[in-house]
Amino acid sequence: MxxxxxxxxxxxxxxxxxxxxxxxxxxxxxxxxxxxxxxxxxxxxxxxxxxxxxxxxxxxxxxxxxxxxxxxxxxxxxxxxxxxxxxxxxxxxxxxxxxxxxxxxxxxxxxxxxxxxxxxxQGFEAKKNLVYFERQIPVQRNELSVLSELGGRVLPRGLWDSIGGMQREKDLLERRLVMPLAKTELAEQFGVIPPSAVVLFGPPGTGKTTFARAIASRLEWSFVEVFPSRLASDPAGLAGALRETFVKIADLEHAVVFIDEVEEIAVQRGGEPPSAMQGVTNELLKIIPSFRDQPNRLLVCATNFIRSLDSAFLRHGRFDYVIPIGLPDEEARTSIWARYIPQHTLEAIDVDALVAVTSGFSPADIQYAAQKASHGALERALDSADDVRSDDGPRTEDYLVAIAETRATVSNEVAEAFLEDIERLARL
CATH class of the missing domain: 3.40.630.30 (Gcn5-related N-acetyltransferase (GNAT))
Incomplete structure (x- = not known):
């Protein structure tokens, strides 16, 4: 032998x-x-x-x-x-x-x-009554240095569930984006090609960034936000820095890449003499097809002014979906108010009344009004001759006054234009 x-x-x-x-x-x-x-x-x-x-x-x-x-x-x-x-x-x-x-x-x-x-x-003993659990961590150790260099991060789990209300938008994003990317083999079995790029559009402050982060959290993928304003100072110029950023992103196994206010670098081309940003728009239009060729990637572009985007930017073949994100509904406003009202006073606040008078408010508007009410209540307590008790806090009246003094970000004209954009440009 x-x-x-x-x-x-x-x-x-x-x-x-x-x-x-x-x-x-x-x-x-x-x-x-x-x-x-x-x-x-x-x-x-x-x-x-x-x-x-x-x-x-x-x-x-x-x-x-x-x-x-x-x-x-x-x-x-x-x-x-x-x-x-x-x-x-x-x-x-x-x-x-x-x-x-x-x-x-x-x-x-x-x-x-x-x-x-x-x-x-060799002396190993079988252990009884043991149950083995495991969870896959999508971001590998060798990706962390690349992720750090890009300023990206792994977002905490649960961001998706923390979005209260907005059920129509959540259901749509779940069906169109999350599930085909999370279950690629099942999607392909039914002939569904997982999406690679999507545009979220809507009035300012409606939560487009929140949804982008929540999608990354739901998929448990790396989240990389690209800031054109930061890239502009790169010696290679904005177009060159944008190209290099996406080359580095290619080293990640899974990634949600987010560009907010994409209209800054995807402006409508034309005019004499050509705008200095046209070269950047051209570069971005070249980047997207090569990005789409890589699996386990999702590009999310957000814009407040979808009408200002270059017409070639939104065409079929570049973006799978163009999805509107509107103002929060009643359920969403209830959830947002509950987030900013101190927990020890929440039961004493007429949240329904606050929800009723903040129709047309964006999440950012509600946050501003809540903080304004909290500051007003704090100042009143400090000015009072009595000691501040542990159960003191803002009252319903404080919130109603703050709401009355808060101007909604989204005007009626902007809201009407958003509805027109849904009819003309949305792709669901």
């Missing part, structure tokens, strides 16, 4: 490990850790291989997290099983990891694994 030997992993061993990986899957056992994780641990953590006649016949891969060690992958070529190779590899791997001061070495195995003698032979 030919003898095998155990040695440390070499980069040239990857093809042999791929063979063992595929052999395990072909036999009906899906490894617990993904192939990319196994290969990453081979290169950056701890791995040993069993070699016979210069061929890889087994591999054991481990990873340490503080005092806890994990066996990430253990496989022996089917024709070599029963020769004690697995046990020898585990022993060699544990020896190499022992300087780390581990207090525990654990392994997770698929239910379909029947041969566990390599583990029991």
């Amino acid at each position: 030919t003898l095998f030997r155990i040695r440390d992993f070499h980069p040239d061993d990857i093809d042999g490990i791929l063979h063992l990986w595929e052999e395990m899957r072909t036999a009906g056992t899906e490894p617990v850790y993904g192939l990319s994780e196994v290969l990453a641990s081979c290169q950056h953590d701890h791995a040993v291989v069993a070699v016979e006649d210069d061929a890889i016949v087994g591999v054991a891969v481990g990873r340490a997290a503080h005092a806890q060690g994990w066996i990430v992958f253990l496989s022996t070529e089917r024709s070599h099983q029963g020769r004690g190779i697995g046990g020898r590899m585990l022993a060699a791997l544990e020896k190499r990891m022992s300087p780390l001061g581990l207090s525990k070495l654990s392994v997770l195995l698929p239910e379909t694994v029947s041969r566990v003698d390599a583990f029991t032979g």
Whole structure:
């Protein structure tokens, strides 16, 4: 019988490990850790291989997290099983990891694994009454430096659910954007091509930025906001900086890219002499098709003035949908007021009355009025001769006065123009 030997992993061993990986899957056992994780641990953590006649016949891969060690992958070529190779590899791997001061070495195995003698032979014990949970983190460690360089971030989960009301807009964005991107295989089964770019339009302060962030949170993708005003100071110029930014974005696995007030860089072209911004508009029009060719990407452009956008910008083939985001409905206004009223006084406030008199207010208008009422109540309390009690706070009258002194951002003319834009330009 030919003898095998155990040695440390070499980069040239990857093809042999791929063979063992595929052999395990072909036999009906899906490894617990993904192939990319196994290969990453081979290169950056701890791995040993069993070699016979210069061929890889087994591999054991481990990873340490503080005092806890994990066996990430253990496989022996089917024709070599029963020769004690697995046990020898585990022993060699544990020896190499022992300087780390581990207090525990654990392994997770698929239910379909029947041969566990390599583990029991090395002193591993089966633990009963354990339930294993896992959650995939979409943003990988090697993306974080790129994300930081772009000024992007991973947004907290739950932003989507925190948007109260606006149910029509939420349902539309859920059906058109979120679900096809979150369940790409199912979408493609039905012939639905996941969207790559969308325009959100509506009056100022209606929550377009909030929706863009909520979409990224819902998908658990990186969120990168592109600020044309910041790029303008780049030595390469605005057009060049815009191009370089999207080149860097291509290094991210998943990303929602947001450009607010996109009318600043996608203005209607024409006129003599040509505007200095026309070159920037041309660059953006060239960027979008190449961006659309990359999977797991969504470009969200927001504008308050959709009529000022270049006509070529909105054509089919560049943006999948052009979606209106209007003023908050009653349910949304109720949720917004509840967010800004101190919790200890909320039950004493007639929120229904505040909702009734703020029809036509944007979320930003409501926030302003709420803060104005809070400041007024605070000043009244400080001017009072009595001590401030723990249950003191703004009253309904404070909010009604603040509302009366707040001018709505969206005028009747702007609201009417928005309805016309929906008829002419919306693409749902």
